[in-house]
Amino acid sequence: MTHENTLLAELEGREALDTDRAEWIAQWVEDNRPALLRGELDTTPAVLLAEVNKEQDLRLNQALFLLMTEGEQAPLMQLVSELIDAALLDLAADAWSNHCAQLEDGMSEEAWERYQQRSAA
Numbered sequence: 001m002t003h004e005n006t007l008l009a010e011l012e013g014r015e016a017l018d019t020d021r022a023e024w025i026a027q028w029v030e031d032n033r034p035a036l037l038r039g040e041l042d043t044t045p046a047v048l049l050a051e052v053n054k055e056q057d058l059r060l061n062q063a064l065f066l067l068m069t070e071g072e073q074a075p076l077m078q079l080v081s082e083l084i085d086a087a088l089l090d091l092a093a094d095a096w097s098n099h100c101a102q103l104e105d106g107m108s109e110e111a112w113e114r115y116q117q118r119s120a121a
Helices: 003-037 045-050 054-070 074-106 109-116
Strands: none
Touching: 003 045, 003 074, 045 074, 054 074
16 A cells, blocks of 8 residues: 555545544434433533633623623523533534543453554455
């Protein structure tokens, strides 16, 4: 295999892994959103909202201000939905890392390499 072919195969393997990751995360979020709302995860929507970053905090305060002063519910509802979705994506990314670690632990080094490069062949 030439150097170019090797690099191309490696790139294709990485793209396949990225695709697997994106699909796995999307499925995890879809499967676990209802569980979050039912209180079946190790966290709650309130905890996730308490962990917002500075920009999200500013937006949340603005939406709360609109609710309190003008009775506008829509901005707060939309923002809470966005924040929960973002938090679920973060949780899913962590779950993906744990999933990969479990796969790697259960496979030989050679099998793990084949898994990472499976579509490059």
